[in-house]
């Protein structure tokens with residue numbers, strides 16, 4: 082299968098604990114290549130828009146507060162089967178349920194402060210990449 086792309090966020094709990102490198106190393110060791118990366122402070126509007134699908138969920142407001150509580154690192158990852166490969170190395174949403182060796186099992190703090198975001202489909206990957214990056218910022 083041809084290499085394709087997914088979108089990743091290193092969340093504020095990880096940047097706060099200086100784990101940007103540790104997360105990126107795990108992504109790279111899983112066979113993903115970082116083809117775009119920037120450290121940003123998300124605005125409330127950006128976070129609400131990004132997580133718009135969760136607007137009706139009970140944790141929505143807390144999630145937005147968490148995502149703007151500190152810097153995040155947004156990344157485009159490239160590799161064979163990139164979306165699934167990234168989901169596999171991330172582990173389950175709740176770190177308590179994540180497999181050993183996954184980012185969330187090894188590094189995450191809680192179901193909310195779970196260190197990483199990763200797109201859940203090729204379609205959403207394309208939408209999420211375009212939400213944060215211009216084409217000329219992605220260098221494969």
Ligand code: IDP
Pocket residue numbers: 140144173174192193194195197198199201
């Ligand atoms: P995912 O990030 O594993 O795809 P989603 O269900 O899409 O999981 O949830 C998005 C994010 O919302 C999670 O990564 C986590 O930060 C937060 N979240 C999900 N479920 C809960 C919950 O029950 N309580 C608090 N935060 C949650």
